[in-house]
Amino acid sequence: MSETEHEEGLVSATARFDRAMARLEASLRDLTGRIQRHQRIEVDTQRLVHERARLATELDKTAARAKRLDDGAQEVSRRLVDAMESVRAVLQKAE
Template sequence: MSETELEEGLVAASARFDRALARLETSTRELSGRLSRLQRIEVDTQRLVHERARLATELDKTSARAKRLDDSAHEVSRRLVEAMETVRSVLQKAE
């Protein structure tokens, strides 16, 4: 093999090596971008999970309060009916 052929082979190998390095750098940048997006998605997901838990707790508290109010309204209604019946009974006796 002549010196010229060796130089041409070395130049060609060097060019292939440079192209391989360029592809590796591109892949590394793309992977880094994907990892950054994945981390943002994970942070957003965690935030949504915490928000959902907070809202579920708030909903439970609100539902319990609504039930207490409903029970109270039912009790008030029952007492009003009893009071009206008592008044009606007193009025009938007074006649």
């Protein structure tokens, strides 16, 4: 192999190596970007999980309060009916 052929082979090998390094660097940048996006998604997901848990707790509290209010309204209604029946009974006796 002549010196020129050797130099051409070296130049060709160097060019292939440079292209391979450029592809590796591009792949590394792409992978780094995907990892960062994945990490942001993970953070967002955790935030949503915590928000969902907080909202579920609030919903449970609100549902319990609504039940208490409904039970109270039913009790008031029952007492009003009892009072109206008592008034009706008194009025009937007075006639």
